[in-house]
Amino acid sequence: MAKLADVAALAGVSITTVSRVINNYGAISAKTRTKVQSAMKELNYQPNSLARSLQGKRTKLIGLIFPGVSNPFFGDLVQCLENQLFDQGYRVILCNSANNAEKEAAYVRMLLANQVDGIISGTHNLTIKEYEAIAAPVIAFDRHLGTTIPIVSSDNFEGGRLATNALVKTGARNIWIVTGANRPLSPTNERLRGYQAVMRQSALTPHVLELPFSMSAQLKWVRLQQLIQTQRPEAVFATDDLTALMIEEIARTQKVAIPGQLKLIGYDGTAAVRTTHPGLATIVQPISALSKLMIDLLTTRIEDKNATLESQYVLPAELHAGTTLLGD
Known part of the structure; x- marks a missing residue:
């Protein structure tokens, strides 16, 4: 953890000057104050009298x-x-x-x-x-x-495999995955890889729709609606339950029968979702x-x-x- 002396060294000032900036005491130029505050931020230095009294x-x-x-x-x-x-x-x-x-x-x-x-x-x-x-x-x-x-984490790769295998076993061939943004090194990428592995083993073409977690619900609805209307998937693996429930509702409004015309499976399996939507197939994480x-x-x-x-x-x-x- 950074110390007062570390802040002083980085800012190129004395420890006394850093202390004066922290305590807003004495005449300190704006330039010096900015240098000290920048050094504190870079080092994650937190001046806190309570913390100092609790040291150790x-x-x-x-x-x-x-x-x-x-x-x-x-x-x-x-x-x-x-x-x-x-x-x-x-x-x-x-x-x-x-x-x-x-x-x-x-x-x-x-x-x-x-x-x-x-x-x-x-x-x-x-x-x-x-x-x-x-x-x-x-x-x-x-x-x-x-x-x-x-x-x-839960076993995201095996979870992706379980979900996709279950859809393949229903006889579906046009199987899509709806996933969030897949950042480098993120364990949740394994859900996508699990899906891709089963699709490859089954000699099926993978179809991926990526919808960032930060996307607004309204835009997400539009993108999912376009998927159902234009691609006519036989099955969808949504990598979270809220997205799966949105797909279920869109299918209902489009008069697409579930599971007759569209098989659907989500991911997470929280107590709340399983209680309020017990019919939703999902991969359950051991919370x-x-x-x-x-x-x-x-x-x-x-x-x-x-x-x-x-x-x-x-x-x-x-x-x-x-x-x-x-x-x-």
Whole structure:
């Protein structure tokens, strides 16, 4: 973690000058103030009197950074994390990054200022360099945040295979995958690769529609509507349940019978979706087990910052065969 002297060295000023800028004391030129503030930001230095008084102690606070809990999957996962952390004596600070790099960076600075014992992040708006510079232990969910940060995920490749195999077995041949933005090194890319592997093994032509997570619901509806109207897929594998449910609704408005004319399968299998839409076929992620594993790894690093951990931990997913796949 950066110290006052590090900021002074980077800004090319004395420690006294940095202290004056932090405490807004004495006559400091605008140019010097800017240099010091820039150095503080670059080094992720957080002046915090409470943090300094807690030096060497633990706060029992954990930071959770996720795109947003309005998504049922992240809502379920955050609830599991919070409950399980509470049982171990921790409290959480929840940060909704909303796919906004500036907001995520501000939250990271805030978490460090509050001296959280560790961070669990399921978003990736910041660069790998920024995450690797965080001194507190970090565990990533389903995201590649850096070579030193362990990733926990379900078996995305096998999940993609399970979903696609299930569609192939229904006799469908014109099978599409609707996926989010596939960033380099992201574990979720494996869902696409699983789909492609089965399509290749089945001598079928893969069809990919990529819709970024940040795309508005209105534009997403239009793109999916165009897919159903113009491509007439026999089956669709959506790599998240909300997209699958949107496809189901579009098919209903277009009088496309499910599963008669269109087989459909999603991904995530949250309790909320399975309760309200029990007919939706989906790949179920083991949310409670994923949460427990992330907490176990994080607390291991909190206890021993040099603890040796694997680069990735993968838990199995399973198929829930609903009526959108097999009918009544």
